[in-house]
Amino acid sequence: MSAACLLAGLFPPSGYQLWHPKIYWQPVPIWEDPFDVTDLSSSSCPRYGFERENALAEFDSESSQYQKLLQYV
Structure with a gap:
């Protein structure tokens, strides 16, 4: 959960990435192969x-x- 929170702060959505007017979050991959x-x-x-x-x-x-x-x- 902390990685997701950190990445949400590092990569806030903008423009077409905003999918909800009150939720400034976009999916960011945490794990890799x-x-x-x-x-x-x-x-x-x-x-x-x-x-x-x-x-x-x-x-x-x-x-x-x-x-x-x-x-x-």
Whole structure:
């Protein structure tokens, strides 16, 4: 519910999106499909897989210095 409230404030309707004179709300998607369902490029592009693995390795090495903080949070 809080995500819907936040998005309602971030994306107020205007113009043709106003469907009720007293309700300033429009549907905004909150959830997305899982990455493995929507990511079709990795199966057809070897370079993507290579670059993704490099980026994940770089992220792991950079984020390792913040492990205590991340565990605390």
